[in-house]
Amino acid sequence: MCNNYVQLLEACIASKSLKHGKIIHQHLLKLSNNDFSSTQSLLLDKLTRLYISCNKPQLAERVFNSIHISERKYKIILWNQMIRAYAWDGPFEKAIDLYYEMVDSGVMPTKFTYPFVLKACSALQDVENGVKIHGHVKRLDLGCDVYVCTALVDFYMKCGCLEEAMEVFDRMLERDVVAWNAMISGFSLHGLCWDAIRLVLEMQHMGVNPNSSTVAAILPAIGEAGRWREGKAIHGFCLRRGFDGEEVVGTGLLDVYGKCGWLVYAKRMFGALRFKNEITWTAMIGAFVTCDATTEGLDLFRKMRVEVAVSPSPVMLATVIRGCAKLNDLNIGRQIHCYTIKLAYYCDLMVSNTILSMYAKCGPNNDAIRFFEEMPLKDPVSYSAIISGSVHNGNAEEALQIFLNMRKAGIELELATMMGFLPACSHLAALQHGVCGHGYSIVCGFTADVSICNSLIDMYSKCGKIDMARLVFDKMCERDVVSWNAMMVGYGIHGLAREAISMFHKMLNVGEKPDDITFIALLSACSHSGLVNEGKHWFLSMTQEYNIVPRMDHYFCMVDLLGRAGLLDEAWHFISGMPFEPDAQIWTALLAACRIHKNVELAEEVSNRIQSLEPEGTGNFVLLFNLYTTAQRWNDAAHVRIKQKNLGFKKSPGCxxxxxxxxxxxxxxxxxxxxxxxxxxxxxxxxxxxxxxxxxxxxxxxxxxxxxxxxxxxxxxxxxxxxxxxxxxxxxxxxxxxxxxxxxxxxxxxxxxxxxxxxxxxxxxxxxxxxxxxxxxxxxxxxxxxx
DNA sequence: ATAGGGTTAG
Known part of the structure; x- marks a missing residue:
């Protein structure tokens, strides 16, 4: 009878039939009077195997534990398989627990045990246990095994211990393509594009041929770094080896082209792929979004919905939502949001964070904050998104409050959180908070980041501490265009135009290329200090020497400059000569100048223009009203007030x-x-x-x-x-x-x-x-x- | 292989 059950169970294992297996399990329980231990160990062995093959490690473990301890010792394959099942899709802690249980019961792990338990360690980012297990490997004399060493390299790389990984790799006596790939994908994971490329060349030099996994491993780093030349070279290599038709490689190449802005090539890759899986579609939609062809991306998404009858994955929806945010399209955004609810993705943090950021970017509205408050799960990313979103929507006070709540809740501060928090301090001129943020950034090592320092420069200058801003600037090891711009803007708002101009010259001396914002900084600095001739000079040289076409904002600076200096007629002519239609903002700058220089006639003319362009604005009414009252023309003033009231506008109160x-x-x-x-x-x-x-x-x-x-x-x-x-x-x-x-x-x-x-x-x-x-x-x- | 949060302008 026992043999019959064994055969039945073997049949279940072969067909992975959990249902029948469970029925047999029930039968055996009944036969043995619910006492597992009296059941023959061979049956228990088979039952354990069945549950493992059906990916039910918990059930497997329970049956396995009913095998007598003296026999369990010899079931090494079962131990390994259970660890593997847990390491596959969790709970990962169980894989590690089981490994220790195995060692404690005197069972000798084999070279097949280590890749699984190390995989569990890297999934949990559990360096401590990983290092301990590495110790076991050395003691068991498995330190020379290719299989085990590759697993160690992979573990260390995934946990960010690059030096340890390299040490293990260097000591390996033989390295197969899998070992090389572990190193390469590790470098790739950390965005170390050049190290990854160097290793690919080195492996070929050592006579190991890269395979399609090597290519797939290196492509993300190439894409992230935007190295299109290297991408094309790898594409050529793939064509020679015939890898380019493989879904994984083709998708990777498509993605590289997308990230490098080569939409045409990305589309061509997509068209050439015979087999497209969901990841391929997602990569293509993402390429459209990244290359500013977002509408086409959304069209492709709709097309896929019709052509392929599978529900989109969370990653795909996140990509589509990113597109909605970029298009500022709340309508489609809301639709996709509903769709994610329908598909029960609301617990997926990546999806909900993308939705949150979309609402914040399409603001100002209360959707983002409402969504944030209702999120069932939040992580540091959610907090960072809502903090920077609130600042973006002009609600820095709310951002500060959320930040403080976050601290109270003990949620970890990340670099991007600081990037949202520091601008909030800038807006509020909250120097004390800003200084705390600076201190915290130093402690966490964030100050090594150029962008953080740029935000610090901005924070100090907006909090009135221009010297501190300069100190941060001077201490930076590396600067970018934003650093110089932020410093120049700082000098500008402090009325230190000379310093701003001198920064500009220094910037040119070190070979930093000025951009459009540099000139806004320069022009507004001149405007605040009344340096009319300098301003005119920079406006001209901006086009003539630096090939930057002036935008509305640059014209605004010039009108502001001329207007404040009292050159109202010149400002008027300047506006008339603009190559495109001036917007309400430009006219408002002139109107403000009319108020300073008390020119009522011109102001009336300008005000009419503003009203025809932007009837919603109130600044216009306020300026004209103030001008009339200054000129003691109370009737005209009252008339403006009445008109404003009739149109239903309230002036924003001075605060x-x-x-x-x-x-x-x-x-x-x-x-x-x-x-x-x-x-x-x-x-x-x-x-x-x-x-x-x-x-x-x-x-x-x-x-x-x-x-x-x-x-x-x-x-x-x-x-x-x-x-x-x-x-x-x-x-x-x-x-x-x-x-x-x-x-x-x-x-x-x-x-x-x-x-x-x-x-x-x-x-x-x-x-x-x-x-x-x-x-x-x-x-x-x-x-x-x-x- | 696809994937969420980020700096400077008025």
Missing amino acids: SWIEVNGIVHAFVGGDGSHPESGKINKKLEEFLAEMKALGYKPESTFVYQDVEEEEKEKILLHHSEKLAVAFGIISLKPNRPIIVTKNLRVCGDCHAALKYITIITKREITVRDTSRFHHFRNGICSCGEFW
Whole structure:
């Protein structure tokens, strides 16, 4: 009877029939009175094998454990197979546990044990156990086995221990193509393109022929590095060897072409492949997205849905969603989002992070934050995406809050998190948080990264610490165009145009090529310092010497430059000579200039143009309104206000904020909601009396309501920037800097008053408004009255 | 073999 069961089980193993196997298992349980141990070990052996072959390692392990311990010792193949089954698709910890159990029960592992258990270690990134197991290998004298050594190389490489991997590899007496491939794919995994290529050449030199796996292993690194020349060379090699028709190689080549921007070649590879699997389709869609042919990519996705009757994989949907984000197409984005819900991919972090980032990029809206809050699983990537997304959508305060929650929840900070956090500090001028971010970046080694340092330069300069920004810049081992641009922008907003220009020359001296943003930085620096002739010079040389076609933004800088300097007619002519239609922003720059230089007639003309171009804007109304009130034309002013109201626009209120002990306190004009409001008002009253004694006269032209003088004085005294400064003075120790940020341009009366306050309090005050910094000290402002 | 988060401009 027993033999019959053995034969039955063997039949089940051969046909991988779990269903029948389970029935037999039940029978055996009944026969043996639910006592496994009395069942013959041969049957248990077969049953274990069956469960392993059906990929049910847990069931297999349970049956295996009922074999008597003395017999289990000799079932080495079963041990190995169970470890393999766990190492295949987890739980990986079980593979490692089983390995130790095996060793502890005195069973000698074989060379077949190690590749499996090491695979489990690399899946878990468990270096500690991997190293311990490496020790066992040495003791068991398996250190020369190609199979085991290749597994060790693969393990070390996947865990990022490149030196250990190389050491094992170098000691190998013989190396087959698989061993070389382990090294090559390891380098490729870490983006070390040149090391991977060097090894391919070396292996050929040693007489080992690369196979199609070698090619497949090296292609991702080539693609990531954008080395299209090497990609083409490998393509040629594949053609000679006949590898190019293989799905894996063909897909890899397609991907390289896509990543290098050679869409035509990518399409040709795709067309030439006889067999296309889902990965091939995904790679092609991704190539379209990367090469800015996103619409075509989405079309291909639809075509695939019709032609191939399989549900798209998470990776494919992530690629498609990336496309929606790039197209700024919330409609299709939402559809794909629904589709992922239908396919139950909502627990796939990669998919949900892509959706999150799409909502953030297509903002500003509340979709991103809502989606984030409802995510069942979140990882550091999700946090990074929502932090940078919130900053991108103009909500830096929210970004800061999420960052602090993240810290509280103990979630690991990654480099990209910092890349979202530092701009949030820049926006808020939250110097204390920014400095913490800098410290943390040093500790984590992030400061070795050029982009992090670029963000630090930006953070310090926007927090008023231009010298610290320069210090970061000077300490960088490596700089890119962004570093120079960020530094120049910093000098520009601090009114240090000369320094910005000198940076530009230094940049040219070290051979860095200026880009379009470099010139925006240069032109806006000139504009803030009133360097009209320099600005004109750079605008011309930008096209003539550097072959950069001026964009709308460059024209904006020029209009701003001419306008601020009072050259209104020239600015007008400059706009008329533009090669394309000026947008509302350009006209607004001119309108702002009209306000500074009190030219009502031109302002009316310009305002009409703005309204025809962009009826939604409110800045236009505000500027015109202010201009009329300054000219005391109250009727015209009222008319503008009525028109604005009828059209349903509200002016965004002036808001100023200051960071005190890591908390950002915000104020609007006349704000009495702050807990310290009583003290703030008292301080301001004191200042008013002292200022008047020093010769201050409230400039009532900056009050845009037609009310009594006394009332005007009160309104002026409670402008948001004065409230924030007063709060700073009463809450910060005398040695702490006072840095206030405002969402609009600083008001003229406040500008005058703050100068007096620096005399009275003997403190330095910094105000950052929308266009630049004002450093007040001893009754003088760094802007030299030019802003 | 395909794959998620990122710096400078107004």
